Amino acid sequence: MNRLLLVLEGISMALDAIRSNKVRAALTIAGVAIGVFVVVAMGAVVNGIRASFQQDLEAIGATTFIVQRRGAGLNSCDGTDEKCPDLRNPPLSFSEWEVIKRLPGVENVIGILGGQGNFAYRDSRVDNVGFDAYSPEWPEVDASDIEPGRNFTRAEYDAGQPVVLVNDTLKTQLFGESQPIGKQVMISGRQFTVIGVYHPKAGFLKTLEGKGPDTPRAIIPLQTGVRTLDIWRGGLTLMVRPTKSVTQSEVMDEVMASMRAHRGLKPGNRNTFYLVEQDRIMDTFNQLFGAIFAVGLALSAVALLVGGVGVVAIMMISVTERTREIGVRKALGATAGTIRWQFLVEASTLTSIGALIGLGIGAILAWVIRTNSSIPAELPTSIVATALLASAVTGVAFGMVPAIRASKLDPVEALRYE
Numbered sequence: 561m562n563r564l565l566l567v568l569e570g571i572s573m574a575l576d577a578i579r580s581n582k583v584r585a586a587l588t589i590a591g592v593a594i595g596v597f598v599v600v601a602m603g604a605v606v607n608g609i610r611a612s613f614q615q616d617l618e619a620i621g622a623t624t625f626i627v628q629r630r631g632a633g634l635n636s637c638d639g640t641d642e643k644c645p646d647l648r649n650p651p652l653s654f655s656e657w658e659v660i661k662r663l664p665g666v667e668n669v670i671g672i673l674g675g676q677g678n679f680a681y682r683d684s685r686v687d688n689v690g691f692d693a694y695s696p697e698w699p700e701v702d703a704s705d706i707e708p709g710r711n712f713t714r715a716e717y718d719a720g721q722p723v724v725l726v727n728d729t730l731k732t733q734l735f736g737e738s739q740p741i742g743k744q745v746m747i748s749g750r751q752f753t754v755i756g757v758y759h760p761k762a763g764f765l766k767t768l769e770g771k772g773p774d775t776p777r778a779i780i781p782l783q784t785g786v787r788t789l790d791i792w793r794g795g796l797t798l799m800v801r802p803t804k805s806v807t808q809s810e811v812m813d814e815v816m817a818s819m820r821a822h823r824g825l826k827p828g829n830r831n832t833f834y835l836v837e838q839d840r841i842m843d844t845f846n847q848l849f850g851a852i853f854a855v856g857l858a859l860s861a862v863a864l865l866v867g868g869v870g871v872v873a874i875m876m877i878s879v880t881e882r883t884r885e886i887g888v889r890k891a892l893g894a895t896a897g898t899i900r901w902q903f904l905v906e907a908s909t910l911t912s913i914g915a916l917i918g919l920g921i922g923a924i925l926a927w928v929i930r931t932n933s934s935i936p937a938e939l940p941t942s943i944v945a946t947a948l949l950a951s952a953v954t955g956v957a958f959g960m961v962p963a964i965r966a967s968k969l970d971p972v973e974a975l976r977y978e
Contacts, residue, residue: 585910588874591867592914592954593921595860596947600922602856603943606849608926608935615761620701620799623808625837627652627660627798627815649832650823651794659822660798663814665806670799671695671782675791677748679726679778681734689730691747691778692771693785701799702760709741709756712781720787723780725756730776750788752780808837864950867914868958871907875962879903896967903966907959908952915951919944 630646654671661669673693679686692698696717699706712723724745731740740754760773771777785791802811812835819833889899922939929937 585870585874588867588870588910589914589917591863591865591870592911592951593867593918595863595867595954596915596918596951597922597925598856598860598863598918599947599950600919600939600943601925602853603946604922604926604937604939605929605935606853607940607943608929608937609849610846611936611938620838622838623811624701624799624801625808625812625835627800627819628834628836629794629797631834645830652796652798652833654793654796656819656822657796657798659818660800660815663811663818665802665811665814666800667803668697668700668801669695670697670701670801672698672797672799673782673785673791673793673795675785675789677789678746679730679734679776680746681743684734684736686730686733686776689776689778690771691724691780691785693780693782693791695782698779700801704758704760706756706758708739709754712755717781717783720783721781722750722752722784722788723755724752725758725779726754727758727760727773727775727777729774730778731757733776747778747780748789812837860950864954867911868954871910871955871958872961874910875903875907875959876965879962879966900963900967903963904956904959907963908955911951911955912948915948918951919947922947 629649629651657669657671660666671694674690675693676688676690679689694702696712696714699711706725709725711725712721716723724747726734726740726745734740734745735743740757743754745752745754758779760771760777780789786793800811800815802808816831816835820829820831823832825832926937926939929935
């Protein structure tokens with residue numbers, strides 16, 4: 561009960577200190593609020609991006625992996641660097657694609673090429689539109705609904721038919737509110753028939769790659785892209801989906817062995833291709849955003865330091881102003897521990913007010929991001945707890961010196977203080 565009364569009294573003293581030292585208190589609270597806001601805002605954004613990123617990977621398929629020419633990740637070298645060994649890797653070939661398709665543990669292999677072209681319909685024109693050239697199985701690794709219209713068939717793919725699917729944004733820019741199915745569009749001077757409108761999910765990974773719903777984009781058959789639009793075959797990437805009866809690692813071993821055999825690589829030769837599973841992509845994400853979050857924590861620490869210095873200044877003034885009061889309390893039997901506890905509660909109250917303000921602003925920012933973007937920014941409980949704990953520790957750490965000074969005042973000298 562006595563502890564509770566001391567806590568309430570400390571809070572009351574903190575509020576009195578804020579009223580009597582408005583500028584210093586405001587600077588202290590602002591410093592702590594900024595520090596907490598940085599932690600909370602970055603935690604919410606990184607957590608939201610990670611959730612969106614994870615959803616994109618799950619849409620591809622938990623066991624699906626990628627075969628590509630060059631490495632991926634923060635530690636991989638740049639293929640444009642002359643010293644980078646990946647520069648000497650031969651592009652994936654269509655014959656290697658066929659070899660992987662025939663492996664017993666493989667259910668499907670989706671080929672992917674990318675390109676860019678100018679799209680035109682009557683008087684409407686959209687330049688530099690990115691498009692994906694896929695094999696017919698692409699909906700299995702791309703969570704996109706097609707409505708109205710349909711995907712291209714295997715027969716259309718094999719024949720290299722000039723058909724195209726457009727996303728909502730490109731459809732609106734070319735056709736407005738009119739029905740696009742069956743209409744003829746020109747892609748870099750070649751005529752294509754629109755057979756569908758696809759609606760990509762608004763994930764972080766797709767947005768990062770420029771494939772989000774807000775970017776005009778199209779999908780065409782891969783064979784059509786090679787034959788009609790002269791897409792460079794050397795950019796081929798393969799997405800391999802294992803059968804349900806085998807594990808991902810078993811199929812990856814099969815693919816690696818077949819690729820090495822097809823390329824005539826000897827046991828001592830390094831791989832001239834890369835297999836990238838989702839765990840590795842997720843590790844790359846964690847490394848990148850872990851580094852960004854660490855920078856945010858450093859900035860937060862600086863702000864908390866500023867707030868802590870303010871706590872020391874205000875508390876030292878509070879000790880000076882209450883010197884006579886402290887003398888009276890000690891004369892009436894208050895112990896040094898009681899005086900110290902009271903001033904630590906006051907310091908923690910100041911930093912807690914700043915923490916709550918920073919937490920509130922961070923929560924509002926997370927809501928704005930969640931409402932106006934594809935990032936499901938949420939405040940994880942761990943981040944909230946960390947922010948509040950950091951503010952409390954700041955109050956205790958920086959309030960300790962004034963609290964000790966107050967507790968060591970001589971009661972006789974304190975009573976004489978004017």
